[in-house]
Amino acid sequence: MGDGDRLSEAELQPYSRTGAQSGIDLVYRRDSPVLDEWFLGGLHPLSGGTAYHLIGRHILRGSVILGALVLLLWGVYASSSQLEILYTNDIHSRLDRLESLAGLIEKERGMEGPVLLFDVGDTWQDFRVPIYAVWGADEVVSWMNQVSYDAMGLGNHDLYWGADQLARLCERANFPVLSANLRPIAGIASPFIPYTFISISGLEVLVIGLITSEYLPYPDFPWLRYVAPEMALKEVLKETEKTADLVVVLGHLPVAEACRIAEVVPEIDIFLTGHSHETTEEPVIFGQTLILQAGAFGQYLGRLQLELDPGTGAILQATNDLIPTEKTPAALGRGYLKLFKVLGLIAFFLLLLR
Numbered sequence: 001m002g003d004g005d006r007l008s009e010a011e012l013q014p015y016s017r018t019g020a021q022s023g024i025d026l027v028y029r030r031d032s033p034v035l036d037e038w039f040l041g042g043l044h045p046l047s048g049g050t051a052y053h054l055i056g057r058h059i060l061r062g063s064v065i066l067g068a069l070v071l072l073l074w075g076v077y078a079s080s081s082q083l084e085i086l087y088t089n090d091i092h093s094r095l096d097r098l099e100s101l102a103g104l105i106e107k108e109r110g111m112e113g114p115v116l117l118f119d120v121g122d123t124w125q126d127f128r129v130p131i132y133a134v135w136g137a138d139e140v141v142s143w144m145n146q147v148s149y150d151a152m153g154l155g156n157h158d159l160y161w162g163a164d165q166l167a168r169l170c171e172r173a174n175f176p177v178l179s180a181n182l183r184p185i186a187g188i189a190s191p192f193i194p195y196t197f198i199s200i201s202g203l204e205v206l207v208i209g210l211i212t213s214e215y216l217p218y219p220d221f222p223w224l225r226y227v228a229p230e231m232a233l234k235e236v237l238k239e240t241e242k243t244a245d246l247v248v249v250l251g252h253l254p255v256a257e258a259c260r261i262a263e264v265v266p267e268i269d270i271f272l273t274g275h276s277h278e279t280t281e282e283p284v285i286f287g288q289t290l291i292l293q294a295g296a297f298g299q300y301l302g303r304l305q306l307e308l309d310p311g312t313g314a315i316l317q318a319t320n321d322l323i324p325t326e327k328t329p330a331a332l333g334r335g336y337l338k339l340f341k342v343l344g345l346i347a348f349f350l351l352l353l354r
Helices: 062-074 095-109 130-134 137-146 157-161 163-172 229-240 255-264 333-353
Strands: 024-029 035-040 081-088 115-119 151-153 182-184 195-200 203-211 224-226 246-252 270-273 284-286 289-292 300-308 315-324
Touching (some): 081 095, 095 115, 095 137, 095 300, 137 163, 151 203, 157 163, 195 229, 203 229, 229 246, 246 255, 255 270, 255 289, 289 300
Parallel strands (some): 081 115, 115 151, 203 246, 246 270, 270 289
Antiparallel strands (some): 024 035, 195 203, 300 315
16 A cells, blocks of 8 residues: 555544544555555544544454444444543642532533543642642541542652641542552551542542652651552552453643553543643543643643443543643741741740751
């Protein structure tokens, strides 16, 4: 087949986004309209609302590609399971976004179909803003309990509270706090766990937490050791013996790092990320893995709507949106009072040292 047999970008719609780089590199045709070969690149973003069937990063031929196209075009009519995943990351105790987020979450839960709600860390602290360096974590944990988060991945900022406060916050949370690649030294209990299983609408969802190696407060946690994310994931998947229909990672690390991990651990279905404050209105697709992030500071609620094969849990169709939130007045009085007390103590000790 020569270049003359290549489909135009217009003919490719709605299977790819016009102008997408490293997406579908070559698509050939015969005399019939049946696509013969698809070569998939590494990163494959799709426009929001586009239906797709994930077919891997290898060449598909003949009846296999025809079957993929049938699934693509007929998926909305086929028997399937629906699952909606709502997600946040890097809220950094921004209390003025919580009311708006709560309203959006309630609205989504009022729709038909099952909903999961996840957070990807850096939720309880922000040392760059003095008031959020000393106050706000308890208020955010209470809010997360009220809106019923299903799980949270630990972020590096959450560790800045220190071991005792972190343990107290994790204990107050009505949801599991996850990190598979921060490991306690043998014999020491950890306030967080590596992973959790969630049963919903006949599906078993495995949720695994990961954390970046950047800016971790190692001196405050001498009883923890850091493990490479891909190694931790492989160990969890081996331990769980592939009993999950869907594998979701709450990874507090950048999108680029998630792509690297997805290349060596292709079993990940959904990779929610954080740390880098990126927005992915269009999912980044690496192999079989959808990679997403919802900005920072509670400015967006991520919404991923999935059509799943009820037998295997395979993703047949996906739609992703980042829903903007609004600022509302937050009660910061007690926070400022605590900040003034802390600053007063610092000033007092500085005077003693003169």
